[in-house]
Amino acid sequence: MAIQTFRGFSLLLVISVCTVLIFLTFGHLSSIGWNAFSGLTRQVDEEMVGSGEVEETLTKIADSTKTNGAEVKSDQTSRTTPGAVPETPMPVLSRKSFKKAPRWDFDDIYNQDAPPRQTTCAESLRNSEDEGFKKAFLPNVRMFMHRTNMSEWNRLSHFNNPFGFMEFKHDEVMLAVNLIPKPNEPLLPPKTGSDKCLRCAVVATGGILNGSKMGKEIDAHDYVFRMNGAAIKGYEEDVGNRTSVYVHTAHSITTSLYLWRKFGYTSAPKDEGIKYVMIPEGMRDFLWMEGLFKGERVTAGPYKNNRPRNYYSGQYNETRFYVLHQDFLRYVRNRFLNSPHLNSSHWSIVRPTNGAFTIFLALQTCDTVSAYGFMTEDFRKYSNYYVERLRKTNVIFYANHDYIMEKNLWKRLHDSKIIKLYQKTVPETGSPSVTPKH
Structure with missing residues (x-):
């Protein structure tokens, strides 16, 4: 019994x-x-x-x-009841577990900041009547990353880098993320005076600028964005000499030094008061940022023992250093550059170029955007880079970028009068509609 x-x-x-x-x-x-x-x-x-x-x-x-x-809560703060069990990091997802880019129910949901600044600029791109652009454009999507909580970590761990933390270990990445300061001011200060329009130029490295004599026009803008190997000395007549915002990854700011040294490139732009914006491309970028914020050497990875602050030529300042948020990067991909290559076996390396992210950073912060040095319909006529003056080289198509999709998007944005794209040979006008890519 x-x-x-x-x-x-x-x-x-x-x-x-x-x-x-x-x-x-x-x-x-x-x-x-x-x-x-x-x-x-x-x-x-x-x-x-x-x-x-x-x-x-x-x-x-x-x-x-x-x-x-x-x-x-969605605003990156969490509130728990007394006795609640703290959240813990979700199990690490592997990119190899997916045959193509996964699509989650929350894939097209993004953190948003306070309502964007109100503009009185009549020609502002925010006043565009293009229905496709208006539907896809999020004026207050969160642009910059800073300290995050466990709920955000788990949400973003569903996305591969640079769109999230997939395959990363929480404790390793948080060493850098928790050091990222919350921006105290907007990327670009508002204009004073009668003309309130923020006019920006985004300058890429395409060979179309070779002999263009666009330097004065570029420098006449209120702000100038550049990225990657932004060679200026000796090329001022074609590309200008001002830089307000420099966008980069750890790879681009280091690799450009030895790839372009023979063309006179000696450092990333270092204008007084320049804003630096980093794309968190992978674990190597978080290791780079940890060393940068601490003012120390990188402790691991491909840049071990490097001193990141040396690469900013004395212009690094914590208040002028920004890190793009993964939601912003994913928004650009999902809404505008959703490449069919994401359905291929190499989906995990496919992402927009640094130049594409820079254009959209400008679209979020400026009233008008002019793009120079980007791929156009007649790209085969020009060298890969504007620094290549002595001989013509062909554009290199790397597997991680969809260059043709980007070229077509710049043309559509230009035809819709959302950006002004510098073109040497003006093609026939195509469809002006900017269709969101879902």
Whole structure:
């Protein structure tokens, strides 16, 4: 009799524990604002390789996201009830688990900042009547990254870099992320005087600028954006000599030094008061930022023992250094440059170019944007880079960028009068509509 009573009690205990666990798990899942579980469920059926891996991942995700009723807020702050179990990092997702870019239920949902500045500029791109652009453009999408919480980490861990933290380890990345200061001022200060229009030039490195004599026109803008190997000395007549904002990755700011040294390139732009904007392309960028913010050598990765501050020629200032938010980068890809290559086996390396991100950074902060040195319909006539004056080279198509899609987008934006694209040979006007890419 005692044995039967014990067995009955054990069975009851097991049933009770299972009931509590099910309640906690599904009670929590319903509280996650970005529907992580439902998105994962939908995706793994289509994309993940191996049914065993699907079941194991679903279990780990459900277990790792328990907050025991904690409220998760979208403004990067979390509030928990007394006694709540703290959130923990979700299990690391592997890019190899997906045959093509995963699409989550919350893929096209982004953090947003305060309402954007009001403009009185009549010619502002924000006044565009182009229906496609108006539908795709988010004027207050969050542009810059700073300290984040666990809920944000878990949300962004569903996206591959540079769009999120997929395959990264929380404790390693947070060493850098927690050092990123929250911007105290906008990237570009508002204009004073009667003309309130912020007029910006974005200057890329394309060979179309060779012999263009666009330097004075470029410098006449209120602000000038450049990126990557922005060689200026000796090329001022064609590309100007001012730089207000320099966009880069750890790879571009270091590699440009030895790739372009023979063309007279000695450093990244270093104008007094310049703003530096970094694209967090991969783990090497977070390691770079950790060394940069601390004023120390990089501790690991391809730039180990390098001193990042040396690459900014004395112009590094924490208040003038910005890191693009993954939501902004994903917004650019999802809404405007959603390449079909994302459906290929090499999907994880496909992303817009640094130049594309820079154009959209300008679109978010300026009233008018003029683009120079970007690919046009007649790109085969010009060298890959404007520094290549002695011989013509061909444009190199790397697998991680969809250059043709970008070329076509610049043309559509130009035809829609959203940007002004510098072209030497003006092609026939095509369709002016800017169709959002979903």
